Amino acid sequence: MAKARNLTQETRLKIKILSQEGYSCRQIARKCRCSPSAAGYTLQKYRRTNSLEDKPRSGRPRVSPARNDRILIRMCRQNRRMTSQELQQQWSNQTGVQCSNRTVRGRLLDHGLRSYKAIKKPLINERQRLAQRYWAQAHKNWTARNWKKILWSDESSFQLYLHPTNVRVRRRPGQALSPACTVPTVKHGGGSIMVWGCMSAAGVGHLTVCDGTLNSAKYCTILETHMLPSVRALFCRGKNWMFQQDNAPCHTSKASRTWLQEHCIQVLKWPAQSPDMSPIENLGWIIKRSVSKRKPKNLEELKAVIQEEWDKITPQQRGRLVGSMPARIRALLHVNGRTTKY
Known part of the structure; x- marks a missing residue:
């Protein structure tokens, strides 16, 4: 049953009319779907003030004008x-x-201005923003079929122990240093490894561990021993395809460019500072989340877990990531070459 303070103006007017027609408070309450006391209070208020409007309620005045x-x-x-x-x-x-x-x-x-944690995105200068916009304009007519011809590649680093952020605990005063209320940390994440991998809409390619710093010589060896076999496994002989890589120094060095030219490999031109345009970046985050849930105890176990999670990538995941490229291009054009949600 509605209370008197919650009655609409139409309901109050209906109560007044029904009272003038001779209905009792109980009968009015049934017709207006309110309590008899609410109907009686509304009629008493009307007889006393000759109005159905609420009086201005008191309260602390605002400290600032509009x-x-x-x-x-x-x-x-x-x-x-x-x-x-x-x-x-x-x-x-x-x-x-x-x-x-x-x-x-x-x-x-x-005014809808709520505090949120800022999203971390690569710093983009004006020259890079323009380059990303021009790149998006050049590829805005590409369909999902065109993007399926791309072999995507990337390096990704995995730490043995990830330090959680924004961990909150419930404790009493004086329990701040209790083991249950602290977050243990390990220097340098307990060790890390870097892996190189490639994928296309047809499947995932080879995944290999990069020992030490990745320079041009090591990168050319990876292309020879892992990228070329992945191409033969993922693309039919004679089928046109393109190779995607970012602008890391070992990728754009003279030795790497010479190797790619000698093997007649067509490279997709890629704008700087644009990881949100590469679907294999999202694949890396999927694997990192899965690896962190399994909590490997040492680097050897970490390598094995990464390979297992890499092999578990489903065709639906690959298809969804590669199929999102037209939407990524539209999003990049919409923000005029700046950061997108991807």
Whole structure:
């Protein structure tokens, strides 16, 4: 049953009309689907004030007018990284408004400005932004069929122990150093390995561990012993295909470019600082999440787990990642060459 304070204006008007027609409060309550007391209170209020409107309710007045609120919102949009305390101090100095940090957060929430953890993305300068835009324009007419002809490649680093971030615990005062309330850390992540792998829409290629620093000589060896066999396994003989790699120094060195030219391998031109355009980057994150759940105890076990998770990649995952390329291109054009959600 609705209470008197929750009755709409139409319901209150209906109660008044039914009362004038001679209905009792109980009968009015059944017809208006409210409690008899709500109907009686509404009629008493009408006889006393000759109005069905609510009186203005009392309450603490706002400490800032709408004009000063707009100044606060403008300050926040000019510098998104300012804390509520910094905003409160600057707002007070500029407008004279005296309020708490909680009031500032409330004003921001009223305008949809909630605090979120910033997403980490590669730094892109103006030259790189223009290059990404031109690259997207050159490939905007490519269909999923065109992207299926690409052999995607990338290197990825895996740490034995990942340090979790933003871990929160529930404890009492004085229990901060309790083992159950701390996050153990290991120097350099307990060791790490770098792997090189390749994939296409047809399947995953070879995965190999890169020992030490990856230079041009080691990279050419990887291309010879792992990339070429992957091409023969994933693409039919005589079928046109292209090789994708990022702009790491060992990829763009003179020795690497010479090796690719001697083997007549067509390389897809790739813009700098654009990992969000490569689907194999997303595949790397999928494997990292799976590896972290298995918690390998040493580097040898880490290598075995990475290979097992690599072999578990399903055709649906590969197809979804490669098939997302037209959408990635559209997203890159939409943001004019800047960072996308991918």
